[in-house]
Each structure stands twice: as structure tokens, then as C-alpha cells.
Amino acid sequence: xxxxxxxxxxxGREIERCRVVFDGGRIAGVEPATSARVGDIGVDGWIxxxxxxxxxxxxxxxxxxxxxxxxxxxxxxxxxxxxGITSFCPTVSSAAPEIYATAIAAYAPKAHDGGAESLGxxxxxxxxxxxRRGFQDPAVIRRATAEEVTRWIDAGPPxxxxxxxxxxxxMDAVVALVAAGTVVSLGHSAASAEQARAAIxxxxxxxxxLFNAMPGLHHREPGVVGALLTSDATVEVIADGIHLDPTVVxxxxxxxxxxxxxxxxxxxxxxxxxxxxxxxxxxxxISDGRAVRHADGTLAGTAVxxxxxxxNARRWLPWLGPAQVLKMATSTPASVLGARVAxxxxxIAPGYDADAILLxxxxxxxxxxxxxxxxS
Numbered sequence: 001x002x003x004x005x006x007x008x009x010x011x012g013r014e015i016e017r018c019r020v021v022f023d024g025g026r027i028a029g030v031e032p033a034t035s036a037r038v039g040d041i042g043v044d045g046w047i048x049x050x051x052x053x054x055x056x057x058x059x060x061x062x063x064x065x066x067x068x069x070x071x072x073x074x075x076x077x078x079x080x081x082x083x084g085i086t087s088f089c090p091t092v093s094s095a096a097p098e099i100y101a102t103a104i105a106a107y108a109p110k111a112h113d114g115g116a117e118s119l120g121x122x123x124x125x126x127x128x129x130x131x132r133r134g135f136q137d138p139a140v141i142r143r144a145t146a147e148e149v150t151r152w153i154d155a156g157p158p159x160x161x162x163x164x165x166x167x168x169x170x171m172d173a174v175v176a177l178v179a180a181g182t183v184v185s186l187g188h189s190a191a192s193a194e195q196a197r198a199a200i201x202x203x204x205x206x207x208x209x210l211f212n213a214m215p216g217l218h219h220r221e222p223g224v225v226g227a228l229l230t231s232d233a234t235v236e237v238i239a240d241g242i243h244l245d246p247t248v249v250x251x252x253x254x255x256x257x258x259x260x261x262x263x264x265x266x267x268x269x270x271x272x273x274x275x276x277x278x279x280x281x282x283x284x285x286i287s288d289g290r291a292v293r294h295a296d297g298t299l300a301g302t303a304v305x306x307x308x309x310x311x312n313a314r315r316w317l318p319w320l321g322p323a324q325v326l327k328m329a330t331s332t333p334a335s336v337l338g339a340r341v342a343x344x345x346x347x348i349a350p351g352y353d354a355d356a357i358l359l360x361x362x363x364x365x366x367x368x369x370x371x372x373x374x375x376s
Contacts, residue, residue: 001028002372004358005036006043009323010348011331012258020047022354025371029350043358048326049348050086050355050368052333053306054160054262055122055208055236057091058269065093066281069106077115079272081375083305084365086355087117087345089159089337091266093281094125094136097148104156109340114375117355119337119345120159123152124208127163127170128188134213135280135300136188144169146176153180159337162208164189165199178203183336185236188213189224196227206336207235209266210252212243229255234336236264237328239312240304242291246316253317258324262333263309268292270303278303311363 002022008015008030019033019040036042058064060079062072073090080088090107092100100123107121125136127144144167152158157180163170165186174184186196187208207228211217217225228235235256239249243266253261265271270278270287278287285292285300292301306329314325334346344353354372357365368375 002354002369003037003040004043004047004356005033005040006045006047008348009046009048009326009359011346012323012327014321014323018047020348020356022356022369022372025354025373027348027350027352027354030348045358045360045366046322047348048357048359049330049346049352050116050357050370051084051306051310051329052119052346053080053085053088053265054333054336055091055124055264056080056088056267056271057093057301059267059271059305061269061273061278063269063279063281064090064107065095065099065103066279069103073107073110073118074112074115077112077118080116080305081114081368081370083272084307084357084368085116085305086357086368086370087119087341089119089122091122091124094128094133094140096140097151100148101151101155104152104158108156111371116370119340121156122160122162123158124162125188127167127173129164129167129190132164132188132190132213134188137281143167144173146172149173149176153177153182157182159183159340160185160206162187164191165204166191166195171199171202174199174202174204181339183338186224186228186233190215191224191227193222193224193227196224197231200227200231200233205233207233209238209243209264210235211248212238232260234260234262234332236262236266238266238302239263239309239316240265240290240302241312242299242302242304246312249313249316253320253328258320258327259332259335261328262336263306263313263329264333265302265304265306265309267303267305268301270301271305273303307365314363
């Protein structure tokens with residue numbers, strides 16, 4: 001049994017002088033206390049739920065699309081836990097059809113010794129708009145077919161699928177995936193607002209890295225951004241200081257609120273590596289420790305981890321309380337996954353998994369617990 005004593009940030013609330021007890025991998029109690037007991041770990045900062053990254057392509061030199069899924073997921077899980085991320089959705093870019101079934105099975109919900117828990121595969125493609133593909137390989141982007149969607153569902157189903165509803169077969173894919181319990185996310189898309197609203201009406205309820213790989217918000221053509229922000233859908237924001245200006249992050253949070261905004265990284269294999277040459281699938285790219293770029297300077301992605309995105313959000317959104325900022329990396333992403341993690345992830349509450357982080361006054365992660373076990 002482990003007991004922590006300090007201030008808890010959870011589910012949008014700040015609770016001072018609180019004793020949090022872990023037992024058997026679960027949170028056994030969250031109790032108001034006047035003082036710590038003998039043996040309690042005193043926390044000069046905050047006790048918070050472990051961070052949840054719904055969208056990440058790799059870390060520590062490992063690429064979740066191109067490397068062997070069986071070993072890749074465990075390596076990434078260990079790299080993430082050291083940064084306070086206790087659960088994540090391994091994310092696969094557009095790839096050849098045969099890659100998906102293997103990845104969906106390998107990236108199914110699973111605990112990893114010494115690492116974060118994987119919560120199910122996130123497929124970012126291949127049913128996307130080629131003109132909005134970002135770094136993805138145009139050779140493997142394709143139309144949506146019932147046969148391929150059925151194979152995914154039989155293999156999993158995946159936790160999240162990003163698609164463009166306007167591509168051939170896109171709307172049928174939305175309906176089939178939603179019926180199977182997959183979270184359909186709109187992204188890599190040039191859909192009109194009407195097309196995006198139709199997809200949301202059919203059950204799509206999430207938006208992939210808002211503003212990136214989609215047209216910007218125009219006052220006469222609101223597009224995917226406008227449709228998502230004026231719906232009940234949750235949206236992803238990459239708060240790395242590279243993909244979005246801080247003012248845009250502020251705008252999105254003011255419009256949607258922390259209950260609908262998820263901080264994600266969309267990070268590549270370069271996360272956790274020293275600056276220099278690194279991999280993006282089978283291509284060589286260059287990281288400066290934050291931005292990852294192709295040789296011509298084109299942005300390929302980020303090496304910034306979720307704990308740093310959280311610190312950025314805390315600094316950029318001074319009007320938002322600390323517990324509300326934290327919500328965007330904990331209980332809000334947990335809510336996206338619904339029944340997959342309901343009652344287990346994203347909160348410091350009795351019965352939940354003992355996934356927690358200790359934050360210092362500068363919002364740096366000083367210790368991570370995954371199911372009650374401290375990660376070194």
C-alpha cells in the first residue's frame with residue numbers, strides 16, 4: 001500500500017490537504033486529512049491523474065507505424081511513462097492494408113511492465129484527402145471500402161479512426177465504425193461545414209489536431225473547424241508552440257471549453273531523442289529537439305511530449321484554473337474513449353486505476369505511478 005498526502009488536482013477541482021491511498025493497483029481512498037500519517041509521502045506540489053495521450057506516433061526512436069508492433073508498443077510505453085503519460089493510443093499513419101490488422105491486434109488495450117498502458121489503436125488514415133495528407137505517404141492513401149473497415153472491426157475494433165468524410169466511401173465508413181464502438185475523428189480533410197455536420201450527425205464525435213491538415217476557419221466557409229467547434233464533439237490541440245500559435249489555442253479553449261479540448265502530441269519517434277537525424281517511417285528527417293523537419297525545412301511533426309504541452313497550456317491560459325488546464329490531458333481524453341476506460345482512467349477517485357503523477361510548482365513531473373507502481 002502507498003499513501004500520498006498533498007493537494008489533489010482532478011476532474012476540474014483542486015482539493016487541499018488530501019490523502020490518496022493506492023492498494024492493489026487501484027485507488028483505495030481519497031480522504032480529507034489534517035496532516036500526513038507516518039509513512040505517507042508528502043507532496044509539495046500537486047497529486048494529479050496520469051496524463052493520457054490519444055494521438056502519438058512514436059517515441060525514443062521507435063516508429064509505431066513501421067516498426068514491429070509487438071515490440072514497438074512496449075518500448076514507446078516505457079518512454080512515455082518517464083514523462084508522466086500513464087496511458088496512450090498507439091497511432092498508425094496511412095499504410096498498406098496488411099499493416100493494419102497486425103497493428104490493431106498488437107495495440108489493443110494492454111498493460112506494459114514499467115510503462116504506460118496502451119488503450120487501443122488510433123488509425124490516422126488511410127481514408128483521408130490526399131491534398132490534406134500532411135507528412136503521410138500519398139501512395140497508400142485510398143478510398144474507404146466496406147471490406148477494409150470490416151477487417152479492422154474483426155481485428156479489434158480500433159479505438160479511434162481519423163478520416164475525411166468527403167472521400168469516396170467516407171460516410172459509410174463513419175456509420176460502420178461508430179456502430180462497432182470506434183471513435184470516428186474528422187481530420188486530414190477539406191470537407192465543407194455541411195459535409196462535416198453530416199458526419200457528426202452520423203456519429204463522428206472527435207476532431208484530429210484542429211486546424212492542422214484542414215482549411216482554416218473562414219467567415220463564409222467555416223469548414224471542418226467551424227462544424228466541430230459548434231457541435232458537441234471533442235477536439236485535439238497540439239500545444240507544442242509549433243503547430244498552433246498560443247492565441248489559437250486560447251481561442252479554441254474559450255470556444256469549446258476544457259471539457260471538449262484534448263491536449264495531444266502527435267509526436268514522432270524523435271520524442272525523447274537528442275537533436276539530430278531521426279526517422280519518420282522509412283524516411284530520414286531532422287529534429288532540433290522540438291520541431292521535426294524534412295531536409296527542405298518542411299514541418300514533419302514534433303518531438304515535444306505531453307507534459308511540456310501541459311506546461312505550455314498552463315502558461316498560455318492564465319484565465320483558466322490549474323485543475324481545468326489539467327483536465328485537458330486527463331479526464332477529457334478519458335471521456336473520448338468512453339466505455340473503454342470508464343471508471344478506470346483520468347481521475348483521482350476511489351476505484352480508479354492508481355495512475356498518478358506528482359507535479360512540482362513549475363508543473364514538472366517528478367514521479368509517475370502506473371497502477372500504483374512508481375516508474376523510475
